[in-house]
Amino acid sequence: MAQLSYREAVSRGIAQEMARDGRVMLIGEDIGGAGGVFKTTGGLSEQFGRTRVVDTPISEQAILGAAMGAAMTGLRPIAEIMFADFFAVCWDIVVNEIAKMRYMTNGQVTMPLVIKSGNGGSLRMGAQHSQSVENWAMAVPGLKVVTPSTPLDVVGLMAAAVRCDDPVLFFEHKGLYASKGEVPDGEIVDELGKAAIRRPGKDATVLALGLMVGRALDAAEELAREGIDVEVIDVRSLVPLDTQTLLTSISRTGRLFTVEENPRLLGWGAEIASIAADECFWDLDMPIRRITTPHIPLPSADSLEDAVLPSVDRIVQDVRKGVYL
Amino acid sequence: MTAIRTEHEYGAHPSVLPPAASTAQDDLDIAPAVRLDLYRRLEELRQFEKRAYDLFMQQLVKGTSHLSLGMEAISAGFGGAMRKDDYTFATYRGHAHTLSRGVPMAPVLAELLGRANGLMGGKGGSMHLTSVEHGVLGSYAIIGAHLCVANGAAWSAQVRGSGQVTVCFFGDGTTNIGAFHEALNYAAVFSLPVVFVCENNLYMEYTSIAEITAVPSPAADRAAAYGLPAIKIDGNDVDVVYRTAADALELARSGGGPSLIEAVTYRHGGHSRADPGKYRPAGEVEAWLAYDPLTIYRARLARLGVAESELDVIRGDVAQAVDEATEEAKNGRLPDVESAFTDVWADGGSQWRN
Ligand SMILES: Cc1ncc(C[n+]2csc(CCOP(=O)(O)OP(=O)(O)O)c2C)c(N)n1
Numbered sequence: 003m004a005q006l007s008y009r010e011a012v013s014r015g016i017a018q019e020m021a022r023d024g025r026v027m028l029i030g031e032d033i034g035g036a037g038g039v040f041k042t043t044g045g046l047s048e049q050f051g052r053t054r055v056v057d058t059p060i061s062e063q064a065i066l067g068a069a070m071g072a073a074m075t076g077l078r079p080i081a082e083i084m085f086a087d088f089f090a091v092c093w094d095i096v097v098n099e100i101a102k103m104r105y106m107t108n109g110q111v112t113m114p115l116v117i118k119s120g121n122g123g124s125l126r127m128g129a130q131h132s133q134s135v136e137n138w139a140m141a142v143p144g145l146k147v148v149t150p151s152t153p154l155d156v157v158g159l160m161a162a163a164v165r166c167d168d169p170v171l172f173f174e175h176k177g178l179y180a181s182k183g184e185v186p187d188g189e190i191v192d193e194l195g196k197a198a199i200r201r202p203g204k205d206a207t208v209l210a211l212g213l214m215v216g217r218a219l220d221a222a223e224e225l226a227r228e229g230i231d232v233e234v235i236d237v238r239s240l241v242p243l244d245t246q247t248l249l250t251s252i253s254r255t256g257r258l259f260t261v262e263e264n265p266r267l268l269g270w271g272a273e274i275a276s277i278a279a280d281e282c283f284w285d286l287d288m289p290i291r292r293i294t295t296p297h298i299p300l301p302s303a304d305s306l307e308d309a310v311l312p313s314v315d316r317i318v319q320d321v322r323k324g325v326y327l
Numbered sequence: 328m329t330a331i332r333t334e335h336e337y338g339a340h341p342s343v344l345p346p347a348a349s350t351a352q353d354d355l356d357i358a359p360a361v362r363l364d365l366y367r368r369l370e371e372l373r374q375f376e377k378r379a380y381d382l383f384m385q386q387l388v389k390g391t392s393h394l395s396l397g398m399e400a401i402s403a404g405f406g407g408a409m410r411k412d413d414y415t416f417a418t419y420r421g422h423a424h425t426l427s428r429g430v431p432m433a434p435v436l437a438e439l440l441g442r443a444n445g446l447m448g449g450k451g452g453s454m455h456l457t458s459v460e461h462g463v464l465g466s467y468a469i470i471g472a473h474l475c476v477a478n479g480a481a482w483s484a485q486v487r488g489s490g491q492v493t494v495c496f497f498g499d500g501t502t503n504i505g506a507f508h509e510a511l512n513y514a515a516v517f518s519l520p521v522v523f524v525c526e527n528n529l530y531m532e533y534t535s536i537a538e539i540t541a542v543p544s545p546a547a548d549r550a551a552a553y554g555l556p557a558i559k560i561d562g563n564d565v566d567v568v569y570r571t572a573a574d575a576l577e578l579a580r581s582g583g584g585p586s587l588i589e590a591v592t593y594r595h596g597g598h599s600r601a602d603p604g605k606y607r608p609a610g611e612v613e614a615w616l617a618y619d620p621l622t623i624y625r626a627r628l629a630r631l632g633v634a635e636s637e638l639d640v641i642r643g644d645v646a647q648a649v650d651e652a653t654e655e656a657k658n659g660r661l662p663d664v665e666s667a668f669t670d671v672w673a674d675g676g677s678q679w680r681n
């Protein structure tokens with residue numbers, strides 16, 4: 003058992019899979035010698051050599067195209083898109099090519115690849131380096147989408163993503179890279195499509211993802227002191243979506259809150275809210291509440307960013323209001 | 328130097344004319360059997376595309392289709408030169424490139440007709456022809472993307488040491504999108520076994536390539552930027568294409584890295600569907616129709632002593648094959664609606680939740 007940082011867990015997970023399977027390759031900008039801009043790939047180039055850990059030019063389309071063509075022909079690449087915001091310059095390869103190729107060819111092609119990327123805000127980097135874009139990916143049929151919130155989940159979900167025969171977008175939260183957690187020794191393999199109940203409770207279900215999981219847990223602690231018993235679920239996987247775990251909890255507590263870092267419109271919570279409205283409406287004791295960043299680009303000043311990202315305070319207030327409705 | 332912005336009317340740009348017919352390539356070192364094979368390919372691609380056009384006009388082919396009529400020498404020449412396990416990446420204008428790798432006509436036609444016996448069961452259509460077992464790793468309809476994907480297949484062949492070469496076809500218009508430049512630099516940097524083939528048919532969709540490109544030769548003039556030699560060839564002469572292809576394939580196979588080939592050609596019809604191609608100056612179309620890949624090749628074979636009757640037999644055989652394929656395609660049933668829900672995922676299904 004070791005205390006690992008979230009960023010160390012990324013390289014631990016990748017190393018585990020590269021050591022196990024010679025077909026696993028890693029490509030991206032500054033990932034090799036430099037160990038990655040976020041230092042999530044440190045040591046991998048030394049361990050596995052520069053033919054398996056490839057430093058590329060600043061060519062996001064070429065990077066993802068290379069990963070795709072290699073996945074179609076027998077390799078199992080992991081590609082890094084440094085900041086998730088940069089998906090915007092190579093989204094064609096993700097959406098039109100990678101996501102659709104198996105379907106269009108009637109199953110002739112398999113696409114075992116992982117795209118890892120630094121996602122999310124809280125680091126004061128401004129509107130072009132802070133976005134939470136999981137819901138862009140969630141909107142596209144053919145992509146699997148995960149966002150781990152703990153070092154242990156990083157290792158296990160990375161392993162599951164690499165072993166998956168479908169393309170997986172692996173969103174690392176930039177605001178969590180320095181966070182630490184226990185990670186047992188030995189091989190760790192998790193499962194895609196499983197949510198995790200982080201804190202059981204009976205009065206309300208709070209769903210969160212990435213950086214928001216910790217904030218939801220802190221809010222739950224505060225609410226517990228007031229006698230409100232909140233269940234916090236880390237959604238972890240948007241596609242496939244563990245609706246069973248989510249709906250069971252929502253039906254039990256009768257109250258659903260989502261805590262979403264993305265801007266308001268069409269966030270992942272909106273989809274879950276619609277599923278809940280469809281499938282457990284009669285179990286609900288109050289309207290569903292989405293706690294999100296407002297529908298604005300993210301500002302860079304710390305005071306402004308803090309004011310707009312969902313905070314522990316905002317979660318506490320919204321849940322309290324809902325429960326006493 | 329090209330002029331900045333033209334002052335003439337749309338469609339009245341200067342004509343680009345084909346080379347004069349010549350006997351210079353008659354003594355290229357290509358075995359007679361290979362030449363007959365190339366001729367058969369030309370006939371197959373020509374007659375198939377004509378049939379596809381007819382079926383489109385009969386409204387049996389829905390959506391859109393982009394034909395290679397007039398451009399067959401490029402797919403025929405490469406198809407003849409490639410190894411069985413090499414990879415092809417094509418565009419939406421991909422019927423000919425698919426057939427020239429040995430994919431049978433019937434499933435391709437059936438795919439155009441949206442039938443269950445189509446190459447992809449009716450889920451891809453004209454613009455996405457793919458046959459992995461023949462090395463056709465796809466036809467792609469977003470300009471530029473597949474050059475990047477082709478690099479990946481080449482990278483994989485390099486890693487696996489398989490000796491396979493990837494050939495990627497695209498149009499002149501594609502040289503102006505970013506992905507082209509990303510892909511060329513990437514291939515050159517990693518010395519990938521890939522051959523990029525620009526089919527310069529002088530037009531993007533409805534605009535002359537010369538009008539919107541900073542250099543006269545859209546691919547060849549860019550090669551130097553990636554440390555590659557400028558290769559510009561007559562894309563209507565199947566022997567020239569075959570020789571150029573063989574050299575580039577050999578270079579890539581022996582570790583010499585990528586090539587960029589600009590093959591100049593012309594499409595006989597419009598860009599797609601029933602586009603009449605009216606934006607092309609008077610005289611240009613006629614000149615290129617006369618410089619037809621099949622016409623010039625038949626003339627060469629005749630000069631080399633092949634009896635016209637022998638060529639007519641091939642032509643007749645192909646005509647029969649196209650008729651049979653048409654029947655087979657038309658006899659296919661419509662796909663089951665359930666098939667719309669298969670193969671989103673590797674488990675064969677389309678479930679996104681439990
Ligand atoms: C990114 C993108 N932009 C525009 C189009 C629309 N489009 C389809 S074909 C085409 C012309 C391409 O010209 P060229 O590369 O010369 O190929 P050709 O059709 O002549 O074979 C265009 C603009 C597209 N499919 N993708």
Ligand SMILES: [Mg+2]
Nearest residue numbers: 498499530531
């Ligand atoms: Mg063109």
